[in-house]
Amino acid sequence: xxAKRIIPCLDVRDxxxxxxxxxxxxxxxxxxxxxxxxxxxxxxxxxxxxxITASSDNRVVDKSWVSRxxxxxxxxxxxxxxxxxxxxxxxxxxxxxxKISVNSPALRRPDLINELVDEFGQQCVVIGxxxxxxQETQTYEVYxxxxxxxxxxxxxxxxxxxxxxxxxxxAGEIVLNCMNQDGxxxxxxxxxxxxxxxxxxxPLIASGGAGAxxxxxxxxxxxxxxxxxxxxxxxxxIIEMADLKTALRAAQVCIRP
Amino acid sequence: MSLVIVNTRVANLASVDFAFQRFGVHATISAxxxxxxxxxxxxxxxxxxxxxxxxxxxxxxxxxxxxxxxQPVLGICLGMQMLAESSHExxxxxxxxxxxxxxxxxxxxxLHDDGRHPLPHMGWNQTxxxxxxxxRGLNNPWFYYVHSFAAPVNDSAIAACDYTQPFAAAIAxxxxxGVQFHPERSGHDGAQVLKNFLEISC
Numbered sequence: 108x109x110a111k112r113i114i115p116c117l118d119v120r121d122x123x124x125x126x127x128x129x130x131x132x133x134x135x136x137x138x139x140x141x142x143x144x145x146x147x148x149x150x151x152x153x154x155x156x157x158x159i160t161a162s163s164d165n166r167v168v169d170k171s172w173v174s175r176x177x178x179x180x181x182x183x184x185x186x187x188x189x190x191x192x193x194x195x196x197x198x199x200x201x202x203x204x205x206k207i208s209v210n211s212p213a214l215r216r217p218d219l220i221n222e223l224v225d226e227f228g229q230q231c232v233v234i235g236x237x238x239x240x241x242q243e244t245q246t247y248e249v250y251x252x253x254x255x256x257x258x259x260x261x262x263x264x265x266x267x268x269x270x271x272x273x274x275x276x277x278a279g280e281i282v283l284n285c286m287n288q289d290g291x292x293x294x295x296x297x298x299x300x301x302x303x304x305x306x307x308x309x310p311l312i313a314s315g316g317a318g319a320x321x322x323x324x325x326x327x328x329x330x331x332x333x334x335x336x337x338x339x340x341x342x343x344x345i346i347e348m349a350d351l352k353t354a355l356r357a358a359q360v361c362i363r364p
Numbered sequence: 365m366s367l368v369i370v371n372t373r374v375a376n377l378a379s380v381d382f383a384f385q386r387f388g389v390h391a392t393i394s395a396x397x398x399x400x401x402x403x404x405x406x407x408x409x410x411x412x413x414x415x416x417x418x419x420x421x422x423x424x425x426x427x428x429x430x431x432x433x434x435q436p437v438l439g440i441c442l443g444m445q446m447l448a449e450s451s452h453e454x455x456x457x458x459x460x461x462x463x464x465x466x467x468x469x470x471x472x473x474x475l476h477d478d479g480r481h482p483l484p485h486m487g488w489n490q491t492x493x494x495x496x497x498x499x500r501g502l503n504n505p506w507f508y509y510v511h512s513f514a515a516p517v518n519d520s521a522i523a524a525c526d527y528t529q530p531f532a533a534a535i536a537x538x539x540x541x542g543v544q545f546h547p548e549r550s551g552h553d554g555a556q557v558l559k560n561f562l563e564i565s566c
Contacts, residue, residue, distance in 0.1 A: 108489070108490065108526070109481075109485065109487050109488070109489045109527060110487060110488040110489065110490075110506070111487075112487050112488070147551075152487070152488055153487075174378065177378055177379055177382050178382045178385070178386075179386075181383065181386065181548070181549065181550070181551050181552070181554065181555060182508070182549055182550075182551060183508055183510075183546070183549040200376050200411075201376070201377070201378060202378055203376070203378035203379040203382055205376070205379065205510070205546075205549060226412075227411065227412060228411055228412045228413055228442075229484060229512065230411065230484050230486065230510040230511065230512070231411060279484055279486070279510075280486060307482065308482060308483065309482050309483065309484070310482045310484070310486045310487070311482065333482060333486070333487060334487070363488040363506045364506070
């Protein structure tokens with residue numbers, strides 16, 4: 108049986124791992140390679156590296172560390188951050204990343220998704236979606252450039268429509284981040300994830316809000332996502348990977364030992 | 365031990381190279397027929413699509429070179445699928461199977477969509493392995509998979525996995541072996557498969 112994936116997310120800025128609250132006030136939490144090595148050794152199923160400055164600064168992710176990570180870890184990892192062309196994607200994949208994850212550039216030019224899928228295959232192409240729940244309109248709205256609060260922009264897309272669009276264009280996986288929940292550790296947005304799961308025919312990864320072991324159990328049992336992404340609970344040592352996996356197994360969630 | 369990773373141009377070569385380096389084996393990455401023929405072990409990696417990968421092998425004039433190899437050869441993921449007779453992962457509008465290297469008697473087909481499981485099959489799945497030396501020391505290992513196409517569990521299968529349907533996790537015929545999963549990204553179990561491959565005698 109396919110295991111549910113636990114995916115520590117490492118936000119990268121200037122070659123170091125950082126973490127902010129609701130995408131703001133970033134503090135340094137450590138160096139990339141030692142953290143990646145530690146998470147792999149502890150039983151993480153996959154890692155995601157986001158260069159959170161890349162899209163908003165209109166520059167590409169600083170790539171030298173991709174190769175250093177690929178050398179030391181023996182689990183899959185994805186790289187995100189300002190990938191806007193086939194050539195940029197090729198370079199990151201050639202350095203040993205297993206997948207590339209695209210967010211703002213795909214919103215700006217959706218054809219990029221088709222081009223990446225045609226060139227590298229569906230399995231390499233992850234689409235990240237930053238979704239904000241607007242309480243006034245009671246809708247989920249897609250945002251771009253969320254790495255820089257001065258440039259964060261609401262798009263014309265509602266989350267469900269954008270997810271349908273990227274699947275139609277060939278995306279191999281979706282990471283759905285609910286910005287209201289990010290970094291506040293109140294639990295994943297189960298309502299939204301359940302709704303998107305119904306229409307999402309590719310693997311769906313939950314992101315934003317993990318604060319306790321129960322949140323992981325809830326998101327797997329109630330929203331049936333394929334993976335759960337989290338950052339601060341791991342970086343700050345609030346949840347130990349081994350404890351998390353033991354609890355998930357006890358709750359009958361299929362997990363890799 | 366001389367090891368060559370075939371430079372198919374479309375493949376993600378670095379992660380396979382790094383995996384062997386982690387236990388001290390330094391591979392040569394090459395598309396040179398003489399270097400490939402002379403190697404003691406050959407790895408055929410692969411990501412992308414069957415059509416693109418076969419076109420790449422044809423333009424590199426490697427189709428017959430690979431078919432005629434007699435040393436142990438390991439295909440990984442799409443590299444495994446290249447070892448089969450044909451793949452239903454077709455290119456363009458015509459729905460004709462893509463002819464592959466044909467060194468392992470099996471065909472590659474799209475995983476059945478049961479409407480309940482997301483596709484591609486992506487993630488860690490527990491795998492039933494046979495007595496084949498590629499799996500020495502492994503008991504119900506967990507491997508990392510990323511694919512939408514697979515070989516059926518037939519006489520050429522040496523390991524099996526289950527998702528929307530049972531499929532071959534690994535296939536073999538004579539000196540040719542292929543694994544659908546990514547041993548280079550499958551933790552200790554995957555590393556063991558790569559070590560076993562280096563120790564195999566055909």
